[in-house]
Amino acid sequence: MHLSQRMEQFNVAYLYAMAAQAGLNPSRPDVDDDSVDVQLTAKNWSGGARRNPTIQLQLKCTAAANVADGAIKFALPVKNYDDLRATDLMMPRYLAVMRVPQDDAAWIQHNADHMALLNDCYWVSLRGLPETANTSTVTVDIPLAQRLTTASLRELLSLASQGEPA
Known part of the structure; x- marks a missing residue:
């Protein structure tokens, strides 16, 4: 399998591991x-205006992240970019960018009592961003303060249950 497919x-x-921990249906x-790789739905979500909130994610993975100015x-x-910045979507959409070590052998550590995934992942909403004149790529900032964790997934679903994007 090609490296980019393995990263995906x-x-x-x-x-999916975080969704399982959070009790979400991926x-x-x-x-x-x-531009939707994974959709997460929460069944019978309590405390929200909507019973089964759903969010959609575009996933990207890189071993060569350019980090500057906290992003x-x-x-x-x-x-x-155009698919994710749309404002007329039924469900909130987010870009999630994962950083992994250059050496794929370092992505996972196998220990006697656990396995560790060596990566970090961050999310951003592009909703409402302006059109671009670019024809191939747009450089977007994914704040390092917006780490994708089980808790942040739950928060994004909580916002979706209120009908609000992040």
Whole structure:
């Protein structure tokens, strides 16, 4: 399997592990033609205006992240940028960018009593960002303060249950 495909699978596995811990139902569209890699739904969410809130995520993975000014500077394809910045979507959409070590042997550590995934992942909403004149990629900032964790996934679902994007 090509390295980029392995990175994609590692990213999905990481997200699915957090979804399991958070009690969320993950699903993947059969065709990724709308910049959605994974959809997360919370069944019978308490405390919200909507019972089964759902969010959608575009996943990206990199071993060569450019970090400056407290953010990952990520070159996102214009098609993904346009799909994620739309304001007329039924469900909130987010870009999630995972950083992994350059050496794929360092992605996972196997220990006697546990396995550790060596990565970090961050999220950002591009909703409402302006059009671009770029034709191939748009550099977007993913704040290092917005780490994608089980708790942040729950917060994004909580906002979605209120009908609000982050």
